[in-house]
Amino acid sequence: MNFNYSEEQTLLKDSVAKFIANDYDYETRRKHCAMDGGFDVATWQTFAELGWLCVPFSEEDGGIGGGAVETMIVMEEFGKGLVVEPYVSTVLISGGVVAKAGSAEQKAEILSGIIEGNRKLSLAAIEPQSRFDLFDVATEAKFSAGYYELTGSKAMVLHGASADTFIVSARTSGSSRDREGVSLFLVPADSQGLEIQDYPTLDGHRAAELSLNSVKVPESALIGEQGATLSVLEAVADEASMALCAEAVGMMEKLYKETVEYSKNRKQFGVPISIFQALQHRMVEMFTLHEECKSLLLRAVMSHQAGGADYPKNVSALKYAVATKGQKVAHEAIQIFGGMGMTDEMSVGMYLKRINVINTLFGNGDYHLKRFMAM
Amino acid sequence: MDIQLTPNDVAFREEVRAFLKDKLSDRIKQAIVGGYIDKDTMIEWQKILYERGWVAPNWPQQYGGTGWTITQKFIFENECAEVGAPGVVPFGLKMVGPVIYTFGTDEQKQRFLPDILQSNVWWCQGYSEPGAGSDLAALQTKAERDGDDYIVNGQKIWTTYAQYADWIFCLVRTDPAAKKQEGISFLLIDMNTPGIEVRKINSIDNQHSLNEVFFDNVRVPVTNLIGQENKGWTYAKYLLTHERTAIAGVPQSKKAIERIKEIASQEMSGGRPLIEDDMFRAKLAQVEVDLMALEYTELRAIASVVDGGAPGPESSILKIRGTEIQQAVAELSVEACGYYAHALGDGIGNGYAGPISTKYLYGRAATIYGGSNEVQKNIIAKMVLGL
Numbered sequence: 001m002n003f004n005y006s007e008e009q010t011l012l013k014d015s016v017a018k019f020i021a022n023d024y025d026y027e028t029r030r031k032h033c034a035m036d037g038g039f040d041v042a043t044w045q046t047f048a049e050l051g052w053l054c055v056p057f058s059e060e061d062g063g064i065g066g067g068a069v070e071t072m073i074v075m076e077e078f079g080k081g082l083v084v085e086p087y088v089s090t091v092l093i094s095g096g097v098v099a100k101a102g103s104a105e106q107k108a109e110i111l112s113g114i115i116e117g118n119r120k121l122s123l124a125a126i127e128p129q130s131r132f133d134l135f136d137v138a139t140e141a142k143f144s145a146g147y148y149e150l151t152g153s154k155a156m157v158l159h160g161a162s163a164d165t166f167i168v169s170a171r172t173s174g175s176s177r178d179r180e181g182v183s184l185f186l187v188p189a190d191s192q193g194l195e196i197q198d199y200p201t202l203d204g205h206r207a208a209e210l211s212l213n214s215v216k217v218p219e220s221a222l223i224g225e226q227g228a229t230l231s232v233l234e235a236v237a238d239e240a241s242m243a244l245c246a247e248a249v250g251m252m253e254k255l256y257k258e259t260v261e262y263s264k265n266r267k268q269f270g271v272p273i274s275i276f277q278a279l280q281h282r283m284v285e286m287f288t289l290h291e292e293c294k295s296l297l298l299r300a301v302m303s304h305q306a307g308g309a310d311y312p313k314n315v316s317a318l319k320y321a322v323a324t325k326g327q328k329v330a331h332e333a334i335q336i337f338g339g340m341g342m343t344d345e346m347s348v349g350m351y352l353k354r355i356n357v358i359n360t361l362f363g364n365g366d367y368h369l370k371r372f373m374a375m
Numbered sequence: 376m377d378i379q380l381t382p383n384d385v386a387f388r389e390e391v392r393a394f395l396k397d398k399l400s401d402r403i404k405q406a407i408v409g410g411y412i413d414k415d416t417m418i419e420w421q422k423i424l425y426e427r428g429w430v431a432p433n434w435p436q437q438y439g440g441t442g443w444t445i446t447q448k449f450i451f452e453n454e455c456a457e458v459g460a461p462g463v464v465p466f467g468l469k470m471v472g473p474v475i476y477t478f479g480t481d482e483q484k485q486r487f488l489p490d491i492l493q494s495n496v497w498w499c500q501g502y503s504e505p506g507a508g509s510d511l512a513a514l515q516t517k518a519e520r521d522g523d524d525y526i527v528n529g530q531k532i533w534t535t536y537a538q539y540a541d542w543i544f545c546l547v548r549t550d551p552a553a554k555k556q557e558g559i560s561f562l563l564i565d566m567n568t569p570g571i572e573v574r575k576i577n578s579i580d581n582q583h584s585l586n587e588v589f590f591d592n593v594r595v596p597v598t599n600l601i602g603q604e605n606k607g608w609t610y611a612k613y614l615l616t617h618e619r620t621a622i623a624g625v626p627q628s629k630k631a632i633e634r635i636k637e638i639a640s641q642e643m644s645g646g647r648p649l650i651e652d653d654m655f656r657a658k659l660a661q662v663e664v665d666l667m668a669l670e671y672t673e674l675r676a677i678a679s680v681v682d683g684g685a686p687g688p689e690s691s692i693l694k695i696r697g698t699e700i701q702q703a704v705a706e707l708s709v710e711a712c713g714y715y716a717h718a719l720g721d722g723i724g725n726g727y728a729g730p731i732s733t734k735y736l737y738g739r740a741a742t743i744y745g746g747s748n749e750v751q752k753n754i755i756a757k758m759v760l761g762l
Contacts, residue, residue, distance in 0.1 A: 002678055003376055005376065009376075277753070280760075283762065287755065293668070295668045296671065299667060299670075306377070306378065314667070321665075369657060369661070372660055372664065
């Protein structure tokens, strides 16, 4: 039984942590958000050069064969820096789908493109009515004359406007809430009949609404087996949930530590507010909530690594805990920062907004508590 | 990172399981019911552990400990709790024993340690006083030197199982002029000494565990002093930090949740088993998630000291969250039992509610004793967060 990182893992952690500390302060992040596409292309290239874009991929696919532990390491540090580059949508989610279900040709083309930093993809799996049910797919794909024709609406496609290609879930059979009949397609962003509506989200990231009107893609655009890829989506959703929770855990750590520092410097009634017991106990609670989520994160990651049957249950426990405890930590930070916590100038509020987005992606706290109860 | 046990640890776990299967009878499992200890049954179980050499896993081997690794101790505690083995009474084996072998004279070690290991002597703890709870160093019970004796006068309170005790270890004030932490000594007192009176405290759980102990000119030989006069606070602090394993009570809470699920499968609500009630089930699930977090927090804390390292900051939350979860579990147990949770008397209704309510009420003390959770938070604020 040990929770220590290997030498390689320690190096990875140190390199990401160093980058965030030296090159990714809140002002920098703010500038990235304001750039075309909502992130910095040069920084993305730096990620490629530092080898972070290949972390989750097998050596066969051109990666370093990293697992859930390596992804956790990267995401925790990214969380501390509120990294806005599309790592989750391109590398973890889209890369995850292709690595799990893609053909040899698809993997060769797409994964190498992601690893080199040339390709951006995004998963279009959510629909306005689907909420957290990935099987709730109303978008249809009709096959005729060697082409699939896709029609429907996709919602909250992460970093959609900067993606060159979408992975679109569409129904090839059945009715909108059937578990069977969900297929996945590679859809180039410049396809005829595809409308992309770009918008910012509260956390400084970007997303897009897609409208597909008889978008034609060739047979080779199909990823995996026709009508049987819901399990791929759900597996990727669990892994992405774990990664997002790692991001949130990094944020919780940053929040409690910054709050402690702030309280030591902020003076009221002639003394630092850190001496007040009412505030001390609140900060101890923030620390405790972070440690609890960290423990659940390790539990989920280690059960994934061990291939344990309890892994999905651990993911739901984690996602539920982050939804409640993560948000609580951010609320407490704002409270103790006082008026300053309400300002856009400080990063505290941005952590709250990012945690709230994370809590909604792939199922909120209630959704995961219900899933936990059903297991 | 990995969570697997080594083959040696797996073999050890099998050895523990075999022992428990062989020696732990259903009758002995009843040594603690609703938090209340049956003295004779408990002593019987402790003697069985002693015979096997396993009664004091935390003691150094030279004094009768097991020489187990931290992982083995953890496995042992978990396996015991898993099958419902009663935990040993802490006062001798986990409290005064370590103080005696660490700070006592050779003569004191020879005189007291064997009886503690063999459970021949029942100890109780004389720390709290009416005016010294969380502020323990404010204690007033005084010991004045008179030749080869101390004369002890004063009062201790919340003394658990003093009515059973043969001996009491006490913090007493030997220098009233010194700063409050510096005038305290650690004294071992025979409960049969004239001038000691034990009075029962009626507690909310309707059991008799708590007492007041009065000292009226009690004569205690100076040879019963541990270490140096006026250094008692150091020994007391050592004692408080020494016994930190199993403080979270994870396996016990797991067992209790299993029991709630059994009860909630029998109890009906809205014409269906309570366990199918979404609101009840959600409350239970929330506690389960917290317990899963606590379990891994404990594993992290243990792993951090396996290689002789210092415990990480995560270990500091074990007492707070552990006791909060124990109480939450007890509350849900009571809720599951419905009306009969409030019935007094044996054999009324479903028959299982009585001890559950007792345990719930007894368990309100968990966030008060061992340093109240608020005091724990003060400690974390200072020691971990640097506030």
